[in-house]
Amino acid sequence: MNRKEWKEREKIYACWLCNFPYIDNRQLHRLSELCGGPEAVYLADNETWEQVLTPKQVKYLKEYTASWRPEAEYGKMREEGIEILTIDEEEYPERLREIPDAPYGIFVRGKLPVADAPAVAVIGARDCSEYGKYVAAELGAVLGQQGVIVVSGMARGIDGISQEAAMKAKGRSLGVLGCGVDICYPAQNRRIYGQLLETGAILSTYPVGTPARPQNFPPRNRIVSGLADAVVVVEARLKSGTLITVDMALEQGRDVYVVPGRVTDRLSDGCNRLLRQGAEVLLSPGSFLEEIWQNWEKKQQCAEKQTAGERQKNGGESVARRGEKGKSGGRKHSRKKEFSPDIAERLDPELAAVFRALDFTPQSPEEIREKLPEKYRKIQVISCLMRLCVEALAVQISPGRFSLSGRRTTE
Incomplete structure (x- = not known):
């Protein structure tokens, strides 16, 4: 048996050992070290198992091993x-x-x-x-x-x-x-x-x-x-x-x-x-x-x-x-x-202005309009907000409250 074949056999029995539900991680380590690897654990007798496991665990492991088909179960896992x-x-x-x-x-x-x-x-x-x-x-x-x-x-x-x-x-x-x-x-x-x-x-x-x-x-x-x-x-x-x-x-x-x-x-x-x-x-x-x-x-x-x-x-x-x-x-x-919203550069000026006025804190159209030049009317702001929402650059958090969209960089 060459090294590759030996490693594959060890994996077959590691799969058996790690699928046993009534054992903790420390016991897995101790059993493997005691016996010299997963296959050796599989071939060990009850007395060897009892050096690490409780009598109840040994009983369950014996029953589990009797019903477990190592090569078939490992092959099924590898097929997935x-x-x-x-x-x-x-x-x-x-x-x-x-x-x-x-x-x-x-x-x-x-x-x-x-x-x-x-x-x-x-x-x-x-x-x-x-x-x-x-x-x-x-x-x-x-x-x-x-x-x-x-x-x-x-x-x-x-x-x-x-x-x-x-x-x-x-x-x-x-x-x-x-x-x-x-x-x-x-x-x-x-x-x-x-x-x-x-x-x-x-x-x-x-x-x-x-x-x-x-x-x-x-x-x-x-x-x-x-x-x-x-x-x-x-x-x-x-x-x-x-x-x-x-x-x-x-x-x-x-x-x-x-x-x-x-x-x-x-x-x-x-x-x-x-x-x-x-x-x-x-x-x-x-x-x-x-x-x-x-x-x-x-x-x-x-x-x-x-x-x-x-x-x-x-x-x-x-x-x-x-x-x-x-x-x-x-x-x-x-x-x-830096964390900086630089998307505004590709928007038209009106839309970019509203975008830059947004933050991650929800705001009403009136609050947003106060950050803009006087020429912006409320109806314009609302229209821009709707367009920004459609483009996933803004989101309506609650009725009448808008913020920047957190997913705009990945959508």
């Missing part, structure tokens, strides 16, 4: 374009390998992005404001254009908007699910799910067919932060799942950046609290990109020196191939440095 990676494999994401209690096995659909650039997790409120939509779309697009990998949970709102914008900008993205990778959740993000399969990957620690359950999402969130070098929060309420992800990111040693918001806006309460606690502030894509690339390059240089030292100590080569892969291999220079 899904593979399993264990922590011992080279293809396993290096960032994830570094976190405390790293998942023993992950299920992947699509192609994992090459780790030749920084990775950023963009997270935030599901029911976000037009301002939040705008920032998420702008940030996702700029990160995608500059080669930064965008990681997110494919959730409704900030997560999905940033991912979609990154992929539209020909960038790379990675979605992490709280269910099996064969399930699109939420269902309304099926377009994003399809795009991720074409240009990136979908990843989960949950076996194929696992439905989305509330208890699955906090563990999912730590994988999101674990796959990133930095986490960016765009809108979060004071009691928000986003803040749980931030806590996990800090425990993993990740940098946390926050987009500030209005003190009167409840969607910004969580963000403003994080800023008060010392989180980094994100004011423009340009400065953030510069900082994230510098931090990533320093990390690569440190890894290169460490690997070179280890190779010299072991009498091997002194060049770290991972360091060679790209000190700034995917790096580009951003033309767009």
